[in-house]
Amino acid sequence: MRPDLELVAKLIQPNSRVLDLGCGAGDLLQHLQQQKSVIGYGLDKDAENIQLCLSRGVNVIEQDLDGGLGNFQDDAFDMVIMTDTIQAVHQPQLLLREMLRVGRECVVTFPNFGHWRCRLNLAATGRMPVSKHLPHRWYDTPNIHLCTFNDFEALCAELKMAILQRRVVDQRHNEHSLINLAPNLLGSYGFYHLGRTP
């Protein structure tokens, strides 16, 4: 399983209700179903991903995140997860708000566009950075809403969401204390555990 998914899995309580937005091939949900007996559902719109989920017994629902989460009730889930997907949705701010309506807490992970490699790349070449986490070119990328950690945290403040935990990893998905000296410069991948503000 991807290292960022392992970080997410650690946050999930046994037997809880989980919604995974952009669940891909269902790796995380299958793990959570087997190891933590969660009642979990994954949303995805990719036919291949859906087929893989079905063959693994994962509760996948074919649904486009850009259509919102209006079909789910308030507080329907203990945790709503969105890994490596927020940069590809049309209205991240609306979706975040929806995530904390249908779920009591949520986890969001995404690549940091403020990482020094991105900055250096742009500064040195004058062209949109292409990296391991962001392998696409500007014209064919599904990543239409890239942001930096600082951008994301500013949005959380604006939406009055509480950042319960932030973890930052380097390109090899390792955490180390050095990164935390200047996360928005040194971290390539961010993991945010968010809650509602009282």
Place this chain on the structure above:
Amino acid sequence: MSVNAKDSVGIVTPAKFHHPQTFTLQNGDELQGFELVYETYGELNATATNAVLVCHALSGHHHAAGYHADTDSKPGWWDNCIGPGKAMDTNKLFIVSVNNLGGCHGSTGPESVDPATREAFGAEFPQVVVKDWVASQALLADHLNIKHFLAVIGGSLGGMQALQWSIDFPDRVRHVVLIATAPKLTAQNIAFNEIARQAITSDPEYRKGRYRLENTNPDHGLMLARMIGHVTYLSDDGMAARFGRELKSGDIDKDEDVEFQVESYLHHQGRAFTQRFDANTYLLMTRALDYFDPARDTNDNLVATLRNTRARFLVMSFSSDWRFSPERSKEIVDALIAAGKDVAATVIESEHGHDSFLLPISRYTEALSAYLNHAVMHTAEPER
């Protein structure tokens, strides 16, 4: 497709189940016993954990796969999905397909003799509903020593039966596959059924449902009913692609009588239907469709209705199906999620409208296959 194809179940012979005791229907009427004609494909395993029930739709019957004779031009109605190596793999599964009570293909129905009057029931055959069908199917399961089905599967009206199974017999079904179906019909949908019924009953040959006794048949009404239904099972784009404005005969410019291809097709479909379907059964089946509304018992709260179900669900719909649209399937999915049930759902891209569920659309059959393969590999998994 042929009898000898490797992926065909080959020649099949229908069987009959006789239930001798009185069977009380939902409306309080009683049948003094009944018979169900059914077919099975594949072998029931020693632990009886691989049985799958296939429920048919409005104009369907028990003959879902294979051939009755070498000379049959067409196999059963769901042969695309049932056979060795197919989505419903008869190498692994034991499939039971039954003609519903009230049907016209061998099970007790309007054409059967009423023991009280010693003449055919005709229009006097009691109104059976989806819940009655499910109850009668459960008696057949008892007869076949099937304590629980690995899956109950159906499209359209068949999906309604599968849904009812999950509600009425939560401990007797592990998986439920709902295809192109709805938790209840909309007003528009009931309206189409009523037009079809009026077409039949207003045919002078209908004779208040006693047409068999009077040696006639409401062919014209039944044909119209089928034509109306058929149009609603196709999509605008699908019809445009298949027929366009092609003429079968005549020339508009020469001021001749013309017949469009689509007209010719509908006439043919309608006429063929009168040869294989009974008008009273058509009336009965369309009413069963209209009356289906399992959430009515819980103040129209579908979530509450589904709370006691224990099956896992797969819900599939088709993008161009407007008679049982993807939105209607979504209602079931959302309710299942709200009730905390295991459910997977796909919307298959197709231009063939409601009829899609009978067609060999690769993404559809692959999804069904993947789901059932996982189900059959994990029959021993503990229940929640």
